[in-house]
Amino acid sequence: ALTAPTNMPVNGHFASVGQNGTANFEHGVQVIDEEKEFNSDLAKYLQFTKVAHSGFNYHVISVFGSQSTGKSTLLNALFKTDFGVMHEAERKQTTKGIWLSKNKSTTGKMSDNILVMDVEGTDGRERGEDQDFERKSSLFALATSEVLMVNIWEHQVGLYQGANMGLLKTVFEVNLQLFLKDKKSTSRSLLYFVVRDFLGTTPLQNLRNTLMQDMAKIWQSLSKPKGLENSSIDDYFDFAFTALPHKLYQPEQFTREVEKMATRFRDGHRDARRDPLKSEFENGVFLPEYHRRIPADGFSHYAEGVWDQIVENKDLDLPTQQELLAQFRCDEISREVMVAFDALVLPLETAQANTARTGEFTLLADLGKVMTTARSDAVTAFETEAGRYHKGVYQRKRTELETKMDARLKALFTGQLTAAHKLGVEGFSNAVSSEVKAGQKKGASYDFAEIVKTQKKVALQKFDSAAKASAIAGLSWSTYTQELTLYQKELDKVSAQLRKDEMRRLATRVERWVRSKLTDSVGLEFNALGSGRGGTGAPEKGAQPVEKGIWDRIWVLFTKTVQEAETRFAARAQSFDASPEEVEVGIWRLRRKAWGVLRAKVDEEMMEGNLLLKLRENFEDKFRYDEEGVPRIWRPTDDIEGLYTKARESTLQLIPLLSKFRHSETGSPPPLDKWIGHQPAAATAADEEDLTPIGGVDEEEGKSLEEETTILNEAKRQDLTVRFKKAADGVYVEAKRSAIGGMTQ
Ligand code: GDP
Ligand code: MG
Known part of the structure; x- marks a missing residue:
């Protein structure tokens, strides 16, 4: 009876999506299952859809609303997704937990990389049990999403005691709880009301006024945390409204309105002259200030951390989550860039260790060039990937990375100086001896002092140019004044x-x-x-x-x-x-x-x-x-x-x-x-x-x-x-x- 996607068994148990390969991603990915478990396949899904590499150029929308109000139907229409919907004849919950899918619509004006989260609806009949999940999923959505869509029947507007009002109350409460700690970012979100089965007899403007009044009432009724007693709902939320006709009774109009609505999902900006209350967000719903600033490649890890905190009923502290995420990702990125670094540097280290062991010193060719490339490539790659994360953590991890690389590069540099020293002294000694021998052979009285002077100059030049070619310009450890002095002393001793x-x-x-x-x-x-x-x-x-x-x-x-x-x-x-x-x-x-x-x-x-x-x-x-x-x-x-x-x-x-x-x-x-x-x-x-x-x-x-x-x-x-x-x-x-x-x- 259910028109469920092929990977969703009707007995209620969901296979771990993605574990059998990317084919299962056709219907998106179940981020949170009905057992409230987080599915780390989300990371794979983001890789699969190429969102992972988009940096900040992605968007997250969550959809809320009572059971069977046509949410999944709407999403599928708007974003050409394939969320499970309920068959007309049945009345049974279909969406379990939270599903996520990337927008597949190719409507020209839509933003890149829109991720849509379809949240399990609350069933009015069994609200008590669902309240816990409603609260948890609200928190999760607020921590991740820019736009929260609330699906509501027209005939429910003004029913203050209705299920939707309970949901909104929950959203406001968790919002206060969440952003109390995060005063710096003062994250805003867009609450996007979609009024369904809109008859058109009451203008949308009136419905909006009614909804705004209801929300103001709810806001007032909240017991606000200390310091936020006088806060207003507008401090945290913007509002947008769309009305849609009945899908079954007015299918063509429904389709037309949905198409119009789809064009709003593009990058917007706040118009200073625009009255937020009157705004229809015609110019795009994705305002930069809504973005949670989680780099796409860290989104999965961040979402998992947030969900873990929520499930364990711990205080969800987003700044901490972001720092933890930054640490995790910076470490990961650091390891990644070290792979390329190792590919260049390890062979040099091995070669140097070998020559040092046999005592047959040789100079590593182009050492300075290779080291400079290896280091700057690593730093640049790290900067590009990790630079989007928490600044403090990023700086610290970057310093860690540089310190780690520099320790190895410095060892190479020092080894090279040692080799240049040994080879230089040996070369000097040999050159003087062979010149003396040549002088003796010719029988002429050779000038020993002159030979020494000339060869010393040659030896010093060789060392200096070898050292110069092995250094990384601008790094404090990459100098060799002391070594040069030591070398000079050694030459004097040999002389x-x-x-x-x-x-x-x-x-x-x-x-x-x-x-x-x-x-x-x-x-x-x-x-x-x-x-x-x-x-x-x-x-x-x-x-x-x-x-x-x-x-x-x-x-x-x-x-x-x-x-x-x-x-x-x-x-x-x-x-x-x-x-x-x-x-x-x-x-x-x-x-x-x-x-x-x-x-x-x-x-x-x-x-x-x-x-x-x-x-x-x-x-x-x-x-x-x-x-x-x-x-x-x-x-x-x-x-x-x-x-x-x-x-x-x-x-x-x-x-x-x-x-x-x-x-x-x-x-x-x-x-x-x-x-x-x-x-x-x-x-x-x-x-x-x-x-x-x-x-x-x-x-x-x-x-x-x-x-x-x-x-x-x-x-x-x-x-x-x-x-x-x-x-x-x-x-x-x-x-x-x-x-x-x-x-x-
Ligand atoms: P969800 O639980 O909110 O995701 O609802 P579904 O999308 O699964 O749809 C629930 C039921 O509502 C299905 O039987 C749909 O056919 C029906 N439905 C879809 N769109 C509309 C609509 O615009 N108006 C009405 N009255 N029913 C709709
Ligand atoms: Mg649904």
């Missing part, structure tokens, strides 16, 4: 280390030079020993024996050579900005090393075989040449033995002389300790590391200067003496033989 290395290389070069110089000059001195009288070959007449002053000469040679090396070293070191302390340490090391070089050279010359050879040459020189330097031809009459003994004794004197590095006149060791000097204060452990201890200089060595300058020990001397004597004996025997042989010739 100092590189300079130290360069000093070492220089020291090595100078040492090498000292070694080759000493090898030559000291070698000559020792070679001279071979001729008992200085020089090689035949001694010149009257020449002094070389032996006596050998150590004096070697010491002078040595100190002069080192002095020259020091001058070269200091000049070069100063050219690359080495400090006086560093030069001092370098010279100290050079002296010690040079002494080592000299000792090694002397030890080489004094190796048993070498020395024996020199002694033998020295001896032979004295034995086989006369004072004039003329070779002797031995004759049996010669005092071979005497000459032999003299020459041998003379050469033997060399052994103790050569055994100790001593001044020829004072007999004391060279002033090695004074010459090397104290260890400079600036010398580090690293500077000492490769140094050989020197007796008499390094006290803890436990070796005296005497010992340091002792070249041959007692045992060696004795051994050498024995071996030399044997060699000399051999020469003597040979001389003897040659003397005898000369005679036999």
